[in-house]
Amino acid sequence: MVGRKPVTWSVRAREELNTILRFYRERNGNSAYGTKIQNRIDLLVLYVSRNEEYGQATDRPDIRSVVLKPFELIYKITENKIIIVSIWDARRDPDSLKLP
Numbered sequence: 001m002v003g004r005k006p007v008t009w010s011v012r013a014r015e016e017l018n019t020i021l022r023f024y025r026e027r028n029g030n031s032a033y034g035t036k037i038q039n040r041i042d043l044l045v046l047y048v049s050r051n052e053e054y055g056q057a058t059d060r061p062d063i064r065s066v067v068l069k070p071f072e073l074i075y076k077i078t079e080n081k082i083i084i085v086s087i088w089d090a091r092r093d094p095d096s097l098k099l100p
Contacts, residue, residue, distance in 0.1 A: 004049040006081040010100075013074075016087040017041070020071070037071075044073050045084065052077045063099060074099065 009017075021034040028034075044066050047054045055064035055075065066073045067090065074086040076099075085099060 004046075005052060007045055007049045007075075007084060008081055009084045010086075013084040013086050020087060020089075037068075040068055041073060041087070044068060048073070048075055048082055052082055060099070076100070 017038075021031070021038065024034045024037065025031045048064075048066065053064070055066040055073070057064060058074075062077050063085070064075055064077065065088075066075075070090050072086075072088040072090050073084065074088055076083040076085050
């Protein structure tokens with residue numbers, strides 16, 4: 001794919017990211033590690049926007065994921081945009097992950 005496809009975040013994904021960042025800020029007493037995570041996620045989102053097939057295929061053809069240990073960035077590909085659907089903690093039971 002040439003160029004960039006627009007990326008939007010689901011409410012769920014935004015809430016998950018905020019929860020992750022809040023957890024590390026409270027645990028560490030500062031936002032340095034959270035900023036590092038945010039920067040890594042921003043870079044992944046940029047890669048995905050430039051190449052929607054960057055992530056690993058899932059059992060659904062419209063859903064892909066990128067590992068960012070210990071998290072996974074899970075996104076949905078549509079004709080006009082990419083939707084970040086979840087920032088999943090990969091240490092959790094995968095059977096509890098419910099995607100739209």
